[in-house]
Structure formats: structure tokens, C-alpha cells
Amino acid sequence: MNELLDVTLRSLAVYLFMVFAIRLFGKNQLSQLNAGDVILLLLISNAVQNAMVGQNTSLEGGLVAALVLFVANFILKKFMFKNQYIRHLIQDEPEILIKDGIVDLQKMKQQEISVEELEEAIREHGVEKAEDVKLAILEVDGNISVISMDKNNGHSTNFSRHKRKYPIKPHRI
Structure with a gap:
């Protein structure tokens, strides 16, 4: 050949x-x-x-x-x-980890993300606690995107992304 x-x-x-x-x-x-x-x-x-x-x-x-x-x-x-x-x-789909301040513990368990890791991502975006997060999404590339709530009217005001320190866990085919 x-x-x-x-x-x-x-x-x-x-x-x-x-x-x-x-x-x-x-x-x-x-x-x-x-x-x-x-x-x-x-x-x-x-x-x-x-x-x-x-x-x-x-x-x-x-x-x-x-x-x-x-x-x-x-x-x-x-x-x-x-x-x-x-x-x-x-490639896997994005997963919603927090919606309107409510943490989805089931999704976190599926994605093998600890509460501490999620809290760290939230703090790195300048948000004190999960209740102040409108939306936190685990993106397909392993980043955690955070949109915080406006405390005055409940609308989103801040968007940022968190680079994960750990690889995404595999999604079995």
C-alpha cells in the first residue's frame, strides 16, 4: 500500500x-x-x-x-x-443546576458536582448564595454559567461563566 x-x-x-x-x-x-x-x-x-x-x-x-x-x-x-x-x-447537553434560586440536587448528583463546587462558582461570580441566582447552567464545555437576580425586580442582571477545575464526568453512550 x-x-x-x-x-x-x-x-x-x-x-x-x-x-x-x-x-x-x-x-x-x-x-x-x-x-x-x-x-x-x-x-x-x-x-x-x-x-x-x-x-x-x-x-x-x-x-x-x-x-x-x-x-x-x-x-x-x-x-x-x-x-x-x-x-x-x-457532545452532551447543558444542564440547569439552579433555576430561580432553587438548586436541583438531582442534576448535581447526576453530573457529580458537589454543593461546595457550585457554591464556589456562584461566589466567583460575585453572588453570595444560591437563592440570589436566577439561572446556573452546566455548559457542554464544563463551564458553569451564572445569571444572578436583580433584587429589586427579580430580573436577571449579571451573567458570567465559571471554568471548572475538574473534567466533566463522562456520559455513557
Whole structure:
């Protein structure tokens, strides 16, 4: 088989494996990586490099592998945009954690978010307590968005996002 075609197929297989592995094992926020996450990313990239290029260590082999990864990512994003089933398969839905000051403990348990973590997110947005939150949403990227209530008339006045320190727990397929 042509060496560059071999690199293309290997790279595509590794990309698809990584997409589904991240979906199954959880997502990390790039801005919130801890030492263990960095080590894991370095080891994974080293481990899959040989799987993608095989014996071809040429510049062309590396460029083809990189190109395949970019194209595969571009195509996946287009499919996710156009097809709700694929989007749901790859990415979870946002979850409402607080609505009109009422904390949904069931959702928090499902998402494995502690009360302390939610309270920390609320405080980081300048809100003292959950009763003052109109809406707190766990976004698909692991951030917690908070909209606070206007104490004078009950309408929302403040919106901010909290970067999670911990990865989202996986949603099993």
C-alpha cells in the first residue's frame, strides 16, 4: 500500500478513536489542566504518533498526518452542526443546576458536582448564595454559567461563566 495512504488511514483511525475516548472518559478544560492532565496529554500524543505514521518518519508523513487530523476535525464539526444525532453522540447537553434560586440536587448528583463546587462558582461570580441566582447552567464545555437576580425586580442582571477545575464526568453512550 502507498505509504502516504497508510499514514492517512492510520491518522484517521487514531482521530476517531480519540474522539470517542474523550466522549467516554470525560473532557478536560484546556485552561484548567493540572499536572496529571498535562502528563496524560503528552503520553497520549507520544503513544499515538507511531500509530499514525508507522515507519514513515518523513516530513511528508508528518504533514499528511497533521492534514488528515485537521480535515477529520473540520468534517466532524460540519456533521455535528448539520446532524443532531451526531452532535448528541459526541457532545452532551447543558444542564440547569439552579433555576430561580432553587438548586436541583438531582442534576448535581447526576453530573457529580458537589454543593461546595457550585457554591464556589456562584461566589466567583460575585453572588453570595444560591437563592440570589436566577439561572446556573452546566455548559457542554464544563463551564458553569451564572445569571444572578436583580433584587429589586427579580430580573436577571449579571451573567458570567465559571471554568471548572475538574473534567466533566463522562456520559455513557
